[in-house]
Amino acid sequence: MQRILDRLLDIFPAADRSFILLRESHSQKLIPVGVKQRHGEQDPNEELALSQSIIKEVFTNKRSILSVDAMDDDRFSQQASIINLSIRSMMCSPLLVGDELLGLIQVETNESEQQFMPEDLQVLTGLSSQVAIAVKNAQLNEEIEAETARRTSLQRYFSPKFVDMLMSGDVTTALSGKTYLGTILFADIIGFTAMSEAMAPADVLAKLNRYLTIIQKLIYENDGNVDKVNGDGIMAFWGVPHSDKSDEANAVYTALQMQRHLWSFNLDLQAENQPPIHMGIGLNTGDFVAGNIGSEDKIEFTLIGDHVNLASRIEHLSGRNQVLISEATWQPIKHLVSAVQLPPFMVKGKSTPITIYSIRGMESHEQNGYIMALPCHILDENGRHLGRGILTDSTPLSNGLCLRLSTHMEIERETVLTLQVETVEYHQPLVCVVKVNSALKGAHGGGSSYTKVVLTLMQEHNEDMIEFLRPGSCVATNYTWNDLKRR
Known part of the structure; x- marks a missing residue:
């Protein structure tokens, strides 16, 4: 703003003082954001002396005004503020963007020999339009920055x-x-x-x-x-x-x-x-x-x-x-998930036992298949333990399973494996027999670089597993709650 005010005194040699007022968005109060005097400096601790009659005229009509001689101007000559401030000639122009009034610019002189003319007012009005656009852009940028900061803060706690x-x-x-x-x-x-x-x-x-x-x-x-x-x-x-x-x-x-x-x-x-x-x-x-x-x-x-x-x-x-x-x-x-119904359980605050289900997997439209999180042990045809993994996906129509491995192993294509699925709700692991779709050569699951293997569920050996993973299936556990708690 100071550069604009300096420029005003250069453009209008007759001016003794220029200032800019901006309207606060929340209170609509006019706040001085810059003042420039040709002689001396405005005391920062001193309230800026203003003519409220001039401001009211500009804000009411939303147009620039010129007073060649304010002391002889019927609009202002009887106003105490004009007399007290010794304003002889002045121009005041609103800062308008569309119909929104952002503030005003005023240029004035105390010398009776110096007067502003209509052509001066045209220059000030044109300059005010440019300043208004700059002010509005600055306000929008501040709003965007404030909203971004608030959004960033809120996103630490909410989706x-x-x-x-x-x-x-x-x-x-x-x-x-x-x-x-x-x-x-x-x-x-x-x-x-x-x-x-x-x-x-x-x-x-x-x-x-x-x-x-x-x-x-x-x-x-x-x-x-x-x-x-x-x-x-x-x-x-x-x-x-x-x-x-x-x-x-x-x-x-x-x-x-x-x-x-x-x-x-x-x-x-x-x-x-x-x-x-x-x-x-x-x-x-x-x-x-x-x-x-x-x-x-x-x-x-x-x-x-x-x-x-x-x-x-x-x-x-x-x-x-x-x-x-x-x-x-x-x-x-219930039509989307496979679940194990657990024994009814009494909880604090309830007069009757509640029914609880353990979810083992769920139909996923997003992945066009079935998702699960079933840790398992991997055994070869001779029952030798090869390592551990987790079943994470399946495609029911093709009996395909996705197994993620955490250990180093080499497996030939078409190899038949036995998976012992760790299920908390059963006395014995749920066993399924699968065939490897592609060879696995020296894969190593170090850190998060696990190995993903696609398997075919051999249907003739896996009636229990197929039923266990079928969306809409619900079977009852063969454990009591005391058994479950011990596990």
């Missing part, structure tokens, strides 16, 4: 989709709450206390941050939001601010993806000579209150309600690699 709703005002930031129907997910590292005792605190924190970065990314990618991170645990939700018929499917799909990615993450830990981590996940669907809780100084967005508590209690029942869901979550997606 991009939820942030869009916050930014648009669909979700309030006031201290209030609203009832929603949605799905809640809790996930927790199993054996975290023992792991923490064996590691330095800084190493524990670094390991947790790496793990949580993976988990949060998966939640956001599937339209979920993170409510809170509590040490080694994380709470996420779907259904706020708008419930969607795919909320349950998105939540369970996310849970399976979390278990799959945790397996790959453990390969990284193995390559670093660190112990693996294991996770249990619990989900429930129902009504809850979501909103801002706290005080004006510190606000936290959170979920409260009986169904939130139930999701947490289901998670506490989960074991390694398990995804446990309630009846309310299972019902809308």
Whole structure:
């Protein structure tokens, strides 16, 4: 602004003073942003003396005004501000972009011999138009930067989709709450206390941050939001601010993806000579209150309600690699998932036992197949143990399975393998016989560079496995809860 004011005194030799006022967006108050005097300097601690009558005239009519001799001008001659400021000749032009009034520029002189003419006003009006555009562009840039900073801050806590709703005002930031129907997910590292005792605190924190970065990314990618991170645990939700018929499917799909990615993450830990981590996940669907809780100084967005508590209690029942869901979550997606129905269980706050399902896999329209997270042991035809892996995908129509390996091995094409799938819910591993589709030569799964092998499920040997992985299948466990807890 100072360069513009300097230029004004060069363009108009008669001017003794020039200044620019801009209107604050929130208060509409006019704020001086620059003043230039030909003789002397404006005291920064002194309030800028202004003629309110001139400002009112310009703002009311939204057009430039010229007073060749303000002392003899019927519009201003009787105004005390004109007399007190000794203004003899002046020009004032609004800063307009379209119909939006951003501020004004004023040029004035106290010398009776110096006067501004209509041609001077034309120059000032043209210059004001250019200044107005520059001011508007600067304001837009500031708004964009402020919005970007706010969005970046919010995205540390919420998904991009939820942030869009916050930014648009669909979700309030006031201290209030609203009832929603949605799905809640809790996930927790199993054996975290023992792991923490064996590691330095800084190493524990670094390991947790790496793990949580993976988990949060998966939640956001599937339209979920993170409510809170509590040490080694994380709470996420779907259904706020708008419930969607795919909320349950998105939540369970996310849970399976979390278990799959945790397996790959453990390969990284193995390559670093660190112990693996294991996770249990619990989900429930129902009504809850979501909103801002706290005080004006510190606000936290959170979920409260009986169904939130139930999701947490289901998670506490989960074991390694398990995804446990309630009846309310299972019902809308039972045609998409294969599940094991666990024995009814009494939980705190419920007068009758609840039904819980362990999810082993799910039909995925995104991958045009079936996703799962089933750790397994790999044996050759003679029963020799070759290593461990995880079944992650299948294409039911072609009986194809995707096996990811974590060990070095060489396998010829057409080799028949036996996979012993580790299922917490059965006394014996679930066994399936597969044929390797392509040769595996010296593959090594160090770190996250695991090897992916496509297998054919030999149907005549795998009736149990095919049924186990069939979307819509639900079988009952042959364990009691005491058995499950011991595992």
